[in-house]
Amino acid sequence: MAETRSRMTGRRRRSMLWSFAAILALAVLAPFGGYVYVGLQEAQAQEEQTVNPRSEYWREVRRGAEGYTSVANPEGGVLINGEGNNWRQLRNGVVATYTPWLLAVALGGIALMWLFKGAHKPEEPDSGRMVQRWSLWSRVLHWVVATLFIVMAFTGTSLLFGRAVLIPWLGHEGFAAYAAYAISMHNYIGPFFSVGILLMILTWIRDNLPRAADLQWLKRGGGLLGGKQPPSGKFNAGEKLWFWFIAIFGTIACVTGLVLDFPNLVQSRETMQMANLVHGITTMLWISFFLGHVYMGTVGTEGALSGMISGNVSENWARHHHALWYEEVKDQEAPVRKVPTSPQRT
Numbered sequence: 001m002a003e004t005r006s007r008m009t010g011r012r013r014r015s016m017l018w019s020f021a022a023i024l025a026l027a028v029l030a031p032f033g034g035y036v037y038v039g040l041q042e043a044q045a046q047e048e049q050t051v052n053p054r055s056e057y058w059r060e061v062r063r064g065a066e067g068y069t070s071v072a073n074p075e076g077g078v079l080i081n082g083e084g085n086n087w088r089q090l091r092n093g094v095v096a097t098y099t100p101w102l103l104a105v106a107l108g109g110i111a112l113m114w115l116f117k118g119a120h121k122p123e124e125p126d127s128g129r130m131v132q133r134w135s136l137w138s139r140v141l142h143w144v145v146a147t148l149f150i151v152m153a154f155t156g157t158s159l160l161f162g163r164a165v166l167i168p169w170l171g172h173e174g175f176a177a178y179a180a181y182a183i184s185m186h187n188y189i190g191p192f193f194s195v196g197i198l199l200m201i202l203t204w205i206r207d208n209l210p211r212a213a214d215l216q217w218l219k220r221g222g223g224l225l226g227g228k229q230p231p232s233g234k235f236n237a238g239e240k241l242w243f244w245f246i247a248i249f250g251t252i253a254c255v256t257g258l259v260l261d262f263p264n265l266v267q268s269r270e271t272m273q274m275a276n277l278v279h280g281i282t283t284m285l286w287i288s289f290f291l292g293h294v295y296m297g298t299v300g301t302e303g304a305l306s307g308m309i310s311g312n313v314s315e316n317w318a319r320h321h322h323a324l325w326y327e328e329v330k331d332q333e334a335p336v337r338k339v340p341t342s343p344q345r346t
Contacts, residue, residue, distance in 0.1 A: 087273035095277060096160055099284035106288040110295045117224060121302045122320035130312040131329055133234075139311055141203060145196040148189055153287050155182040160280060187261050194254040201247050207234045208243040213324060231323035242293055246286075253282040 134142075158166060159182055167175045214237035216230050222238050223229035230236075235243065256279035259265075263272060297304045301321070307313040318326040 084269070084273070087276070090277055091280065092163075095280045095284075096164070099281065100161065102284050102288040103291070106291045110292060113224075113295070113300065119299055119302045120223075120229075120321075122314075122316045123228075124316045124320070126314050126316055129315045131315050131318045131326065132311055133307050133313045133318070134311045136311065138203065139308060141196065141199055142308060145193065145200055148193040148196060149290065151189055152186060152193055153283070153290070155186040156283055157287070158182055159186070160284075190254075190257045190261050194258060197246065197250050197254055201243075201251075204235075204243060205247070208240045210240070213237075214240060229321060232321075232325070234322060234325040236322065238296075242289065245289055249282050249285060253279055253286055256282070 159179060162175055162179060166178065170178060211233060213230065213232055217232050217237040220230050222236060256275040259267060259275040260272065260279060297308065303313055303317045307317070315326065315330065318329075
């Protein structure tokens with residue numbers, strides 16, 4: 001019993017000693033808490049002084065919060081849209097810097113084809129008998145759309161690369177005057193060009209549907225890989241690829257162009273910025289493939305250009321380039337052209 005009381009007395013003494021030690025430690029350390037508090041306050045005040053109040057103000061403005069305005073247009077209540085800087089960097093950086101390489105690759109491919117293959121000519125001599133290939137409507141539509149495309153391509157690329165290419169030549173004032181004229185022409189012609197593209201798609205879509213012979217044409221590279229040119233319908237597989245490129249990517253370019261042409265429609269700045277980037281990329285692809293189309297339709301394929309001008313091609317040309325189509329139209333009446341003969345020696 002006496003032993004138990006002794007243990008309890010010892011525990012109480014130890015508890016009292018530890019409590020006294022803790023109180024003494026707190027009494028000594030408590031004043032230092034004030035120094036810590038003051039130090040934190042001074043650090044916070046110094047940090048607040050290093051931040052420019054104006055930068056905080058404009059940072060809040062650029063967050064895109066919409067306020068109230070009486071202007072009735074999308075995002076009219078937004079003072080500053082910060083996404084414009086991102087769009088400008090992509091447009092003037094990635095698009096304007098790398099898309100010219102598409103033109104360089106296209107021109108390089110054309111040069112190689114001309115050096116190694118030259119003009120594609122029929123193997124048989126001209127018989128003088130002609131086959132109608134293009135109607136008057138098809139020719140007028142083709143040349144009108146082609147002319148508008150060249151104007152659109154020239155004005156569009158000059159605006160896209162004008163800062164780097166034209167300003168050193170024309171100066172800032174000269175380029176500003178030209179740009180005002182070019183953008184007006186580009187915007188006004190755009191809707192008419194889009195209608196022309198739609199009419200071309202509707203006119204030629206039936207003859208550009210895939211056929212079994214197209215696969216063979218592609219496997220043999222249209223005769224470029226050696227051997228005779230594979231038989232094809234009115235349009236070979238290469239021409240069909242060009243048609244469907246226009247039908248898909250050309251439509252995208254036209255739609256995005258119309259979005260940019262009519263900014264007063266119900267559309268946001270973000271939509272306009274995205275349309276501008278997509279329009280620039282698709283049109284540069286279009287121009288690159290257009291260069292190949294021009295080459296194959298002129299010096300690359302002998303007789304193709306005269307056929308689009310007059311509407312008629314020789315039966316030898318038709319049999320060589322479009323054998324399947326020639327079998328369908330060879331019995332139709334066609335004018336006979338006199339073939340010049342070399343004078344006989346006496």
